[in-house]
Amino acid sequence: MRKLVIAGGTGALGSAIIQRYYNTETELIVLSRTARQPDNNIRYVAWDAKTLGPWTKELEESTAVINLVGKSVNCRYTAKNKREIIDSRVNSTIVIGQAIQGLRQKPAVWINAGSVAIFGNSGEEMKQEGSPTGVGFSPEVCKAWERAFASVATPGTRKVFLRIGLVLQSGKGVLKPFANLAKTSFGGRIGSGEQYMTWIHEEDFVNLMDWVINKEVSGIIHAASPFPVKNKEFMQEIRKALKIPIGLPIPAFLTRFGALFIGTEAELVLSGRRVVSKILAENQFYFKYPQIQKALNQLLLSGI
Numbered sequence: 001m002r003k004l005v006i007a008g009g010t011g012a013l014g015s016a017i018i019q020r021y022y023n024t025e026t027e028l029i030v031l032s033r034t035a036r037q038p039d040n041n042i043r044y045v046a047w048d049a050k051t052l053g054p055w056t057k058e059l060e061e062s063t064a065v066i067n068l069v070g071k072s073v074n075c076r077y078t079a080k081n082k083r084e085i086i087d088s089r090v091n092s093t094i095v096i097g098q099a100i101q102g103l104r105q106k107p108a109v110w111i112n113a114g115s116v117a118i119f120g121n122s123g124e125e126m127k128q129e130g131s132p133t134g135v136g137f138s139p140e141v142c143k144a145w146e147r148a149f150a151s152v153a154t155p156g157t158r159k160v161f162l163r164i165g166l167v168l169q170s171g172k173g174v175l176k177p178f179a180n181l182a183k184t185s186f187g188g189r190i191g192s193g194e195q196y197m198t199w200i201h202e203e204d205f206v207n208l209m210d211w212v213i214n215k216e217v218s219g220i221i222h223a224a225s226p227f228p229v230k231n232k233e234f235m236q237e238i239r240k241a242l243k244i245p246i247g248l249p250i251p252a253f254l255t256r257f258g259a260l261f262i263g264t265e266a267e268l269v270l271s272g273r274r275v276v277s278k279i280l281a282e283n284q285f286y287f288k289y290p291q292i293q294k295a296l297n298q299l300l301l302s303g304i
Helices: 012-021 054-059 081-100 137-153 175-183 202-216 231-242 253-263 279-280 293-301
Strands: 003-007 027-032 042-046 065-068 109-115 158-164 167-170 200-203 219-223
Touching: 003 012, 012 027, 012 167, 012 202, 027 054, 042 054, 042 253, 054 081, 065 158, 081 137, 081 200, 109 137, 109 202, 158 202, 167 202, 167 293, 175 231, 175 293, 200 202, 200 293, 202 219, 219 279, 231 293
Parallel strands: 003 027, 003 065, 027 042, 065 109, 109 158, 158 219, 167 200
Antiparallel strands: none
8 A cells, every 4th residue: 555644734735635645545644733633544643844753653664755844935034934934944854854764664755845936037048957046035945955855865765856836726825816816807917927937737736746656757857837828928817717808917016015015025926937847848747737728727617
């Protein structure tokens, strides 16, 4: 029987993976800040995401360990928040590596989440695995994350680091606020609208996770659709899917004011990057939703 250990499994991405394997013969172990009652084939195990403890034995003989831990970047970048953003990613990655090192029967594969934000605000340039990375706070967070992953040797356990784009999900996550804007008629371009959005449909994300578990790949892989789109195209396709004819643009200065008001950073939507995966292309990974129109039609008509 397969056994998947998911750190950070109670978040949006973890929930998508759990939904795929819920009520199947796959044993799911979710490492969480607080323990919960078992639910069908899911067991919740407490850990603090930074120190070794009784939770480590749960990794023994697992098919895969999947680390999705990281404080949300949807906040103001105060000194305190910046430190927590970095520490949550680095500490959880290092301690999972240390736990794997101490096991007798090691996991077959360790998959660690990362972000395409490592490329910063990179304009029109197409970024693939191996492309030069960016500068600024977000890229430096990602570099520290990847250094932590690379610093722990795990002989006997294959290692894969996924740089993940925006995972589009039905009724939640990053897609919901964009759809809500469109419903208020402010569904036009944000800022210049020229910034690229690197994205992946949640079903393709979970399929990719399963593909990585089963295929002998290792190293850095971009979890992203082969067709990133500009913000203005993204917003246009949302309006089409929701049958909303008007989409007023939101200038950059208003975006920055609004971000300050709701306690987040405007650059999360004003900056962009055009990221694809040559590894997935070379291995002919099948995307069910490679194009944004088909993806948004399915997601917006099924839950938002």
